[in-house]
Amino acid sequence: MNSDPTLLGTVEDVSGASIRIKLAQGTVSGLSFIEGQSYRVGQVGGFVRIPLGFVNLYGVISQVGASAVPERLAEIEEHGNRWMTVQLVGEGHPSAGFDRGISQFPTVGDSAHIVTELDLRTIYGRPNDRRYVQVGRLASANSIPALVEIDKLVTRHSAVVGTTGSGKSTTVAGILTALSDAENYPSARILVIDIHGEYGKALADRAAIFRINPDTAKxxxxxxxxxxxxxxxxxxxxxxGSIENGGDRGAVIDKITELKLGALQKSAKPGVSSDSLSVDTPVPFSIHKLWFDLHCEMRATYYEKQGQPQTRATWALEKGADGRPLHAGDAMRGIPPRFLPPKDNKDDPEKIRLSRSNLGIGRPIDALGSKLRDPRFDFLLRPGPYTPDEDGRVKQDLDSLLAGWLGDASPITILDLSGIPPMIQSELVGSVLRIVYDALFWARNLPEGGRERPLLIVLEEAHSYLDPRQIAAVAVRKIAKEGRKYGIGMMLVSQRPAEIDQTILSQCGTIFALRLSNSTDRGHVKGAASDNLEGLFAMLPVLRTGEAIIVGEAVNLPVRTLIDRPDSRRRPDSTDPKVVVPGTEEEGYESPGGWNQKRDPADYAEAVELWRRQNSRSNRTHSDVEVEVAVSETEGDKA
Structure with a gap:
């Protein structure tokens, strides 16, 4: 028998960071007790310690049994199942603590030991250090907190992946709750892109919530x-939409630049002049005037007057009995003028000619006019106090917008995009992220910049808009590659990592991998992870709900973790509805919901009202519903 109860065996093969260990003759697989604590020996995902003088190397078990036997020994090894493959990930020093990376490698014959709870505390045990935040507890040692380093989590980017129902949203809510703790991190700055409106309920007491249809009472x-x-x-x-013709595109660019220049001359903006202005400079201009002018340039008809140019004064508009134009149009309301058709009769002295414009963008301009009249686009084309008048003047500028998104007194800002038309979701997400990135990039040497007060951007349901072909992927790719230098970090949250641009996913230094059943998704996560841990990722299909494998830069060792569930008030609005609600089966018991509740009279009038309003928040309280049901039942009894 082994004199050292922690001894596993000896190193017999070294291939870079991957080593093979042969179990000692006296090592018994299964359950082992050391100093009153039980340990599972030979578990995939378990830890191994290899002493080298004053240094301890640490590794993660990725294979156990016959598949771990070196190929040249597979046929002659008598006990071929007593091998394990270990991936080295870091080393511990008595004075310096634990560091990722390997400065020296083991040699054949070095002993390998079980990592005990004392060792784990050396590696993970910094619960009172503000540089670390607790996200759960080790699955292998429930008394040890699972900690992640905030610096690496934020600036080196991260991803939370897991299939539907694996606890992904709850994990994110728990992490954000910990990061926004006012006592430890009073200047935390987190921006959540929430396309399904799940996080407002969970983080309401510490977040500024922006919605298209806001509940101002809340x-x-x-x-x-x-x-x-x-x-x-x-x-x-x-x-x-798309303008393929170079001449037409150039004309639109010239018109937008002209409108911005005119607005700049009437209302100066610090930092930009007529010489430095370009079509991309964020200077207010009226898109309503752009539409109106281009529409009239192509569609207007004119009374022919010899020697006079075609101007607005010579428009051929429909007129009423009093001779006044019936429909002269309204640029700010998106209403076009009504022009008389061209007329060129010989005997008629009043001839009407069509505009001589060479522009061929009639359909795109009509599409813009339709959107100007569509209330679904008001958040974009009539953005409240940021809406320019026809001269380009606005009540509030971008400093006010950024103060709301990034400088609010609340540590978290939630941009609820659930009311945005799906066809422009990717473009708008990309625009929001690019605006934020540009603002912090140019403010990098100011207190408002990201270097002094870093920003974490959380991208919920990232697979919906981070396909490599979508425009949002361009902005996120830039943040992934360059954001670290300017204090801009991101956290991707997705149930389909295979649909995310692999360039973006590979930049995520830390991965929280919850249950993933799809082999393609697992392959993408494995390829993006910084550690070679195939055996560990093979466990993803069988993880429990709320259990995650955390790998990467924010954790000292890859760790299988039971994520701390936030209390019921802080859980996202993404839980599965109960088909059957369990409860007391005594006589008279009424279930609060599900198929086993008492059937109530149905009234879909409010459902249709909410549908038309495009807002799921009802004005009725639960007591209102109970009163209506009671009245309905009483009337039924009388009948």
Missing amino acids: GERALYIPYWAMTLDELLPVTV
Whole structure:
């Protein structure tokens, strides 16, 4: 028998960071007791310690049994199942603590030991250090907190992946709750892009919530994304669409630049002059005037007057009995003028000619006019106090917008995009992220910049808009590659990592991998992880709900963790509804919901009202529903 109860065996093969260990003759697989604590011997995902003088190497078990036997010994090894493959990940020094990376490698014959709870405390045990935040507890040692380093988590980016129902949203809510603790991190700055409106309920007491249809009674604010803060390549797809012809595109660029220049001359903006202005400079201009002018340039008809140019004064408009124009149009309301058709009769002295414009963008301009009249686009094309008048003047500028998104007294800002038309979701997410990135990039030497007060951007359901072909991927790719230098970090949250641009996913230094059943998704996560841990990732399909494998830079060792569940008030609005609600089966018991509740009279009038309003928040309370049901039942009894 072994004199040292922690001894596993000896190193017999070294291949870079991957080593093979042969179990000692006296090592018994299964359950082992050391100093009153039980340990599972030979578990995939377990830890191994290899002493080298004053240094301890640490590794993670990735294979156990016959598959771990070196190929040249597979046929002659008598006990071929007493091998394990270990991936080295870091080393511990008595004075310096634990560090990722390996400065020296083991040699054949070095002993390998079980990592005990005391060792784990040396590696993970910093619960009172503000540089670390607790996200759960080790699955292998429930008394030891699972800690992640905040610096690495934020600036080196991270990803939370897991199939539907694996506890992904709850994990994110728990992490954000810990990071926004006012006592430890009073200047935390987190921006959540929430496309399904899940996190407002969970973080309401510590977040500024922006929605398209806000509930002002609850302190929510209106979400506005000013179109004039977008670049040309962001603006065109969500307004006029694609313009392929170079001449037509150039004419639109010239017109936008002209409008911005005119607005700048009437209302000066610090930092920009007529010489430095470009079509992408975030200067307010009226898109309503842009539409009106281009529409009239192409569609207007004119009374022919010899020697006079075609101007607004010579428009051939429909007129009423009093001779006044019936429909002269209204640029700010998106209403076009009504022009008389061309007329060229010989005997008629009053001839009407069509505009001589060479522009061929009639359909794109009509599409823009339709959006100007569509209330679904008001958050973008009529952005409240950021809406320019026809001269380009606005009540509030971008400093007010950024103060709301990034400088609020609340540590978390939630941009609820659930009311945005799906066809422009990717473009708007990309625009928001680009606006935020540009603002912090140019403010990098100011207190408002990201270097002094870093920003964490959380991208919920990232697979919906981070396909490599979508425009949002361009902005996120830039943040992934360059954001670290300017204090901008991101956290991707996705149930389909295979649909995310692999360039973006590979930049995530830390991965929280919850249960993943799809082999393609697991392959993408494994390829993006910084550690070679195939055996550990093979466990992803069988993880329990709320259990995660955390790998990467923010954790000292890859760790299998039971994530701390936040209390019921802080859980996202993404829980599965109960088909059957368990409860007391005594006589008279009424279930609060599910199929086993007492059937109530149905009234879908309010459902249709909410559908038309595009807002799921009802004005009725639960007591109102109970009163209506009671009245309905009483009337039924009388009948």
